[in-house]
Amino acid sequence: METNPNSTAVAVAVAATPDPSLPAPPAAAAASAAAAAESADFVGKGVQILTSLFSPYHNAQTMASATLSSRLTSTVIFVLLTCNAIYSTSSVASASSSSDALEAARYGTLPPTVFAPGGRLHGVERVARESYPPGDDELSCVVIALHCGGGDKRTDVHDGVTVDGNNDNGEEFAIMSGIGAISPFLHKDESFIGHEGQTDTGKGYIPLVLDNEDAGDPDLPPTPIAILSPTLVAGVGGKGIDSAVLLRRSIEVALSNYRSDNGGIEWFMAHSLEGTNGDDSVGPRLVGGASGVQVASLARRMADIAQDSTQSLGGKYGRMLSSSLLAVGVANNNNKSDFDRRSISLWRVDPTGMFWRIDASAVGRGALKIEEELLSKARKWRDASKSNAGELNDKDENTTVPYNDLSNDDVKSYLASLTVDEALDVANDCLVNGIMTSIKPDTHVQSNERMGRIQQERGLRKRIQTAIIRPSALGLPRIELLQGIKVAGRVD
Secondary structure, three states, X not given: OOOOOOHHHHHHHHHHOOOOOOOOOOHHHHHHHHHHHHHHHHHHHHHHHHHHHHHXXXXXXXXXXXXXXXXXXXXXXHHHHHHHHHHHHHHHHHXXXXXXXXXXXXXXXXXXXXXXXXXXXXXXXXXXXXXXXXXXXXXXXXXXEEEEOOOOOEEOOOOOOEEOOOHHHHOOEEEEEEEOOOOOOOOEOHHHOOOOOOOOOOOOEOOOOOOOOOOOOOOOOOOOEEEEEOOEEXXXXXXXXXXXXXXXXXXXXXXXXXXXXXXXXXXXXXXXXXXXXXXXXXXXXEOOHHHOOOHHHHHHHHHHHHHHHOOOOOOOOOOOOOEEEEEEEEXXXXXXXXXXXXXXXXXXXXXXXXXXXXXXXXXXXXXXXHHHHHHHHHHHHXXXXXXXXXXXXXXXXXXXXXXHHOOHHHHHHHHHOOOHHHHHHHHHHHHHHHHHOOOOOOXXXXXXXXXXXXXXXXXXXXXXXXXXXXXXXXXXXXXXXXXXXEEEEEEO
């Protein structure tokens, strides 16, 4: 008895063929019928191919055995079912992706406490995405922070290159640079750029105020960076309004921690600049006033507040904020592990309430492009170190590799190799270059596209505000403020 391998395909095709006497099915049923017909056609073609391959064996005298013929038929059916299952799986995956998109569109505008049928919080995901505005969004702000230096010589585990982390007399330091939000409707005066050879003669932005003296320096936008104490600096990045609220909230939380830890506002004001206890057995532990709050405590408290907004509506802290926080300050050195032995630490808090201790990060406007710029610089430094050590061959030089070939040790070693001036240039270059890759040239001011980009880049650099945190003779951080290329002030 011979088995017809085409019978399976015929049966499937007949089952998938609609009855002409019945009314036309709705759109969803029609799509399902079309998919079934396409699947049947797929199976039918597979049957034809396999039949043509195995037909010589059917006609040969060696195939007289019914058992061997039955096994061959079973093999054909198994292959067909496998192919059909793979086809069905791909169709299901495509339908699932479409369903996820529809679910996100429907539930993304709802409050973050509403679960979608798939179990996802699309409202939370939407706010998290909004905290990364594009680089051309002038209504948003951005901050980058780098933790550099600190500790003994380190050895890169990948290439064996020893990196001297004791730059600037062995001191560790941190750089935080940011560009604040600014209204795109301000009248811009680009005369300070001019043409090549012309000096700066004006301001980047002309304020519409009656008295410039009363307005302070209206040419400067609000800063995304705040000095919370002589040992603590915070920066925010994301939507302009949400970032302003988040920065204000971080100031209030820091002050609340001071008062709760140190006996009230009067005690805080009387002891706001108190130093260390000088006990080397437990490290330089801070005591008193503004020097008493730990950056890790601030990060955890801000994360709790952000998490609270994802769990309830109408609470004390209101809605979720499309902004992230970076905080740098003095860490508690009671733990003598390799990771915690450094006195300066950098923390990041996201809108979802997640927080990490990090070595470098960017948040806000064009942050992903800015971090790509930093990783590119770290890779170039690593490859140069390999080349100097004779470990970079011709294949490595001519091969384009993805960013994920970098490790955290690579980035740490790169940051440890930077001096303060080098780190300042790296932070500002990454900040500007990352934004410039996302914006179009300002051609309404200059018809020359190149001059338009030069104007935009110089305008961004003029608006950069930077805080440099490094230890002083007393063991506490010394904070220097820079506006553009000028030193704005110092907090010792």
